[in-house]
Amino acid sequence: MAQEVVVLGGGVGGTVVANQLARAVAGQIDAGEVRLTQISASAHHVYQPLYLYMAFDQANPAEGRRPQASLLDPHVGLITASAERVDREQRDVVLAGGRRVHYDYLVLATGSRPAPEQVPGLQEGGHWFYTEEGALRLRDALLAFTGGRVVLVVGVPHKCPVAPLEFTFMLDEWLRGRGLRDQTELTYTYPIGRLHSLEPVARWAEPVMAQRGIRTETFFNVERVDPQARTVVGAEGTTLPYDLLVAIPPHSGQKVILDSGIGDKGGWVPTDRHTLQMVGDDHIYVCGDTTNLPISKAGSTAHFEADVIAANLASRLQGGHGSARYDGKVVCFIETGLSKATYVAFDYENPPQPKEPSALLHHMKLAYNRMYWLTSAGVL
Ligand SMILES: Cc1cc2nc3c(=O)[nH]c(=O)nc-3n(C[C@H](O)[C@H](O)[C@H](O)COP(=O)(O)OP(=O)(O)OC[C@H]3O[C@@H](n4cnc5c(N)ncnc54)[C@H](O)[C@@H]3O)c2cc1C
Structure with missing residues (x-):
């Protein structure tokens, strides 16, 4: 048999x-x-x-x-x-x-499955790009956005740990390109006491956020969203007002x-x-x-x-x-805007060390997005 x-x-x-x-x-x-x-x-x-x-x-x-x-x-x-x-x-x-x-x-x-329903009010009051429908809805919201307060909140656990950073850096540049950055207060939150779970990545991200005028709020575990008041409340007691709320929803198996x-x-x-x-x-x-x-x-x-x-x-x-x-x-490219990227490679023994962002790494990420079909099919 x-x-x-x-x-x-x-x-x-x-x-x-x-x-x-x-x-x-x-x-x-x-x-x-x-x-x-x-x-x-x-x-x-x-x-x-x-x-x-x-x-x-x-x-x-x-x-x-x-x-x-x-x-x-x-x-x-x-x-x-x-x-x-x-x-x-x-x-x-x-x-x-x-x-x-x-x-x-x-x-x-x-x-894994994004589970926005785990956060009361998030489905009514927030956007995310972790599903196809969510990404298209967020695209429409961004195209209609004319300035205001954008807040990014991060639920745990979630897949693609670098995506919150990528989205924030891309959004910063996207808003600049559309002449909206001066009218926008952009806030990146993170659930622990630094900007990323991987410590070297957090250290690397800190000056980049500061240079770009992105506000940061650590120890922010999203607890609930009030869609009427347009506020998001963290378990630690902080309340942030928003005009556009973008969430990385917590995930479940x-x-x-x-x-x-x-x-x-x-x-x-x-x-x-x-x-x-x-x-x-x-x-x-x-x-x-x-x-x-x-x-x-x-x-x-x-x-x-x-x-x-x-x-x-x-x-x-x-x-x-x-x-x-x-x-x-693990190997991850990290978009640092719309035209440059860095990347990290690490394992159980060796921590990640983000490289100097470059246009070449950005194009390598875009090339991989196309090559993916060949790698998954086993052609490459
Ligand atoms: C916005 C976004 C950006 C990302 N960017 C990156 C990146 O740049 N680099 C990177 O490395 N990763 C990235 N990821 C993460 C990556 O996509 C996932 O980690 C990866 O797909 C996980 O692979 P997997 O095989 O575990 O699960 P998946 O690829 O999600 O596959 C799960 C499969 O199981 C099937 N399935 C589920 N339940 C059942 C069931 N009950 N019966 C039968 N079949 C079932 C599904 O249909 C699917 O085919 C990103 C993810 C998102 C959402």
Whole structure:
């Protein structure tokens, strides 16, 4: 009987795992010894980093979307369906409607979900660029903006930890370009006592904010929004008035994780930081935003983790031990405006060191946005 590998999730992590594993065990799949299936709730793959550009009317939704089937190696079977539950006793994934898909090895790569509903008043009073609809709504609000108070608030946890900085720096330049910066008070808030969770990034960002006249407010954990009064209230007691409120909503894990009883209370799956196996289950690997690892929830994280998971699954399917280890590697470009960017690369042992921003790094980020389709499909 074929060994069954199921990859749950067709985003960054799930797609890279499936394609790399397909190539590594193609012979076994052709011989009927291994079957590789991906289950994904959506028939489309979405490249989420483009939402940032959509908010500034610099990208449109069609550029960020491709049919999932077009990205997968022909050795991967795709089931487009929403999973409701993982039955670890039977080793089945239970789909909406009751169909069961059996696994010998399962990769959980269901990602994370922005949860603006966790902050009272935010859905009525705020904007965000963490969903396609949200980015388009924010784009319209920005195009109609004529000056006033813009406040950015950051919920935790959230994916793409550098996005709040990128949005703020891009907005600063965008407002200057439209002649609106002098009429705008721009305030960047952050939940802890510095400007970013990564300390070297916080140190780097501080003078940049000061040079650009961006107000900062640390220890601001957004508690509630009053859409009528147009104020946002932090848990620490500060109240900030706004004309335009932009939020990075807090995120949670997916419902399927919570309903399967395999996540913590936020819906994140306890994961070994090196092997990427689910703690206490040798048959399950966890990839990308789905883990509970205290590292950046980012596409690059998902990609580097996927390399390790695919290598270990290929090894185990071929009688090996699967001993490759993830070292915490993350690489992120950070837009510092509309025409320059910096980047950081770090891992469990080596902290990030932002480089001098340059036009070249900005163009590299834009180039990666296009190359993404080739890297996820495994062409590059
Ligand atoms: C505005 C923005 C900007 C960003 N910029 C960057 C950046 O510059 N660099 C970077 O590295 N990262 C960036 N990210 C983060 C990056 O997009 C995510 O961290 C990455 O997509 C996580 O990959 P993943 O595979 O864990 O989850 P995802 O890519 O979100 O994929 C999850 C998959 O699971 C599927 N799924 C979910 N629930 C179910 C279910 N019940 N049944 C079946 N399928 C299910 C979904 O349909 C989806 O296919 C950005 C994100 C945003 C929103």
